[in-house]
Amino acid sequence: MIKYVPRMTSVVLEEIPDRLTLAVEISNCRGTCIGCHSPFLREDVGEELTPEAVDALFASNFGVDCFLFLGEGKDPQALLALARHIRSHYDVALALYSGREQVEDALWAAFDYVKLGPYRPECGPLNNPATNQRLYRVRGGGAEREDITARFWHRGLEGAPKA
Numbered sequence: 001m002i003k004y005v006p007r008m009t010s011v012v013l014e015e016i017p018d019r020l021t022l023a024v025e026i027s028n029c030r031g032t033c034i035g036c037h038s039p040f041l042r043e044d045v046g047e048e049l050t051p052e053a054v055d056a057l058f059a060s061n062f063g064v065d066c067f068l069f070l071g072e073g074k075d076p077q078a079l080l081a082l083a084r085h086i087r088s089h090y091d092v093a094l095a096l097y098s099g100r101e102q103v104e105d106a107l108w109a110a111f112d113y114v115k116l117g118p119y120r121p122e123c124g125p126l127n128n129p130a131t132n133q134r135l136y137r138v139r140g141g142g143a144e145r146e147d148i149t150a151r152f153w154h155r156g157l158e159g160a161p162k163a
């Protein structure tokens with residue numbers, strides 16, 4: 001089961017370059033980031049993100065062209081099932097923000113954008129050129145992984161992507 005926090009769902013421009021993104025905060029985070037921005041997301045909080053809940057989110061956020069999982073939870077099979085649902089029903093890009101250093105091949109194959117790396121305060125978020133985090137544009141079923149992190153570096157610290 002994947003859970004999300006409905007009150008934190010939002011449409012954003014700054015998380016994925018060139019995309020109007022529906023960003024959904026996923027709980028049960030496996031990360032251990034020092035300086036975690038939302039420690040409660042490590043807990044079993046929120047509501048189940050079912051295919052029906054996804055459909056309702058799309059219905060109330062018309063016009064988005066990307067669905068972003070802000071976190072991956074602890075149930076990779078459920079996450080992949082949700083990704084397949086979105087892929088088969090909506091013409092949008094799929095994005096995953098993981099706090100891990102690496103994700104499995106099945107996740108690379110399922111998503112168009114993957115962010116890797118824990119948040120480290122001394123390195124900063126994606127828009128800091130010293131960041132340890134990386135955002136990849138994925139093509140070819142996971143075979144092509146283009147590091148597009150530098151796309152964030154022309155921006156100021158305001159509007160920074162979340163850790």
Ligand code: SF4
Pocket residue numbers: 029030031032033035036037038039041042071098099118119163
């Ligand atoms: S990935 Fe996000 S929610 Fe999870 S520990 Fe890191 S900062 Fe906190």
